[in-house]
Amino acid sequence: xxxxxxxxxxxxxxxPLANRVRPQTxxxxxxxxxxxxxxxxxxxxxxxxxxxxxxxxGPPGVGKTTLARIIANKTKAHFITFSAxxxxxxxxxxxxxxxxxxxxxxxxxxxFVDEIHRFNKAQQDxxxxxxxxxxxxxxxxxxxNPSFEINSALLSRCKVFVLKSLDVPAIVELLHHAINHPNGxxxxxxxxxxxxxxxIAEFANGDARVAxxxxxxxxxxxxxxRNVVTIEQENLNQLINTKSLxxxxxxxxHYNIISALxxxxxNSDVDAAIYWMSRMLDGGEDPLYIARRLVRFASEDIGVxxxxxxxxxxxxxxxxxxxxxPECDVHLTEAVIYLSLAPKSNSVYKARLNAKKDVKxxxxxxxxxxxxxxxxxxxxxxxxxxxxxYAHSTEDKLTSMKTMPPELDDHQYYFPSEQGNxxxxxxxxxxxxxxxxxxxx
Numbered sequence: 114x115x116x117x118x119x120x121x122x123x124x125x126x127x128x129p130l131a132n133r134v135r136p137q138t139x140x141x142x143x144x145x146x147x148x149x150x151x152x153x154x155x156x157x158x159x160x161x162x163x164x165x166x167x168x169x170x171g172p173p174g175v176g177k178t179t180l181a182r183i184i185a186n187k188t189k190a191h192f193i194t195f196s197a198x199x200x201x202x203x204x205x206x207x208x209x210x211x212x213x214x215x216x217x218x219x220x221x222x223x224x225f226v227d228e229i230h231r232f233n234k235a236q237q238d239x240x241x242x243x244x245x246x247x248x249x250x251x252x253x254x255x256x257x258n259p260s261f262e263i264n265s266a267l268l269s270r271c272k273v274f275v276l277k278s279l280d281v282p283a284i285v286e287l288l289h290h291a292i293n294h295p296n297g298x299x300x301x302x303x304x305x306x307x308x309x310x311x312x313i314a315e316f317a318n319g320d321a322r323v324a325x326x327x328x329x330x331x332x333x334x335x336x337x338x339r340n341v342v343t344i345e346q347e348n349l350n351q352l353i354n355t356k357s358l359x360x361x362x363x364x365x366x367h368y369n370i371i372s373a374l375x376x377x378x379x380n381s382d383v384d385a386a387i388y389w390m391s392r393m394l395d396g397g398e399d400p401l402y403i404a405r406r407l408v409r410f411a412s413e414d415i416g417v418x419x420x421x422x423x424x425x426x427x428x429x430x431x432x433x434x435x436x437x438x439p440e441c442d443v444h445l446t447e448a449v450i451y452l453s454l455a456p457k458s459n460s461v462y463k464a465r466l467n468a469k470k471d472v473k474x475x476x477x478x479x480x481x482x483x484x485x486x487x488x489x490x491x492x493x494x495x496x497x498x499x500x501x502x503y504a505h506s507t508e509d510k511l512t513s514m515k516t517m518p519p520e521l522d523d524h525q526y527y528f529p530s531e532q533g534n535x536x537x538x539x540x541x542x543x544x545x546x547x548x549x550x551x552x553x554x
Contacts, residue, residue: 130329133296144283166251171276174320177254190221213248229253230262278319305344316353383453404430416461418533456533467526478518
């Protein structure tokens, strides 16, 4: 929890390449131009050493910790780092009390918390009074959505800066920098062509740390001729034949991708839907979770426009239970294709919402006596079941008997569309309405 821990062993040769070549100034930093280009807000507040409490939010390997190191180099404030894994409430309060004493002496304290989302509510709350009083300036770094992982009271007192995945040109630039950096591969000459650097950058999938680790691994495994290292694409391909997918089954990316799957199917974009489903499966998602979401989609977004949709998704759910992965992937794909291309209607979903509003608004409307059962003599004497009309006894299988509570007699919840089979339901509903217009007193 001391400032020195931020730089420990950084330049030693046995340290990872990512540490050996880590930028020390904003001018050396690669990427995040939307935040750090000249004139941008974050650049200005770092240059002026006037930081408010901030949260850096972004995927792994985009520079969150590096920015904290640059701030530590630049600031005149006392700089402290916390580990969300090893620091308890007692540790936090001890350092916070010291920060308050420093504030009274006119010294600022900046506290950097890496992976702040790993702090529980009580640990996060321990920071709150010191942030409010100005005893500390908090810098938190997280890969998770702060809206879900950081207490709202603490979050409201912080400015959130969103860092983006690095694009391929930015990572290629970063790799060139690492090769030419005096701490990168000292005493070695690295021969690697631009196409190979591009392959590493594409493999890294926006993560600078992955790119640098891959480069270091390639150099260590390449042919050495005295102090010259030549990288052959054949050796490189052996290391980058499998790309790591960013998919957290319990994090925001989980919800982002299931949302993408739903909305692709709703938009009848079959190829996008197959892609997002494949992202989930290949990221390790439980196939039964996907199957359950497809069952829900069948009624919410298709309904009676295609009544086979629900039947198919139930069958696919059972197939997933029976087979499991990897065999059930084709069944899920079949369901996604069917749902994407089926006619769409949310009339069933809206009917439920419409009725739900009335239930909430009107409360416990009594069931009309004529449609109550009368299993006892007392109930019969009280009029239960009186004037009941049995629809099967009529020629049209319809009666003029009222089945809705009187207060809601004219309320309609289901409004069928003209999509697919729902046209038949609409025609039937219109026929029933016309019949009642002619026969109801």
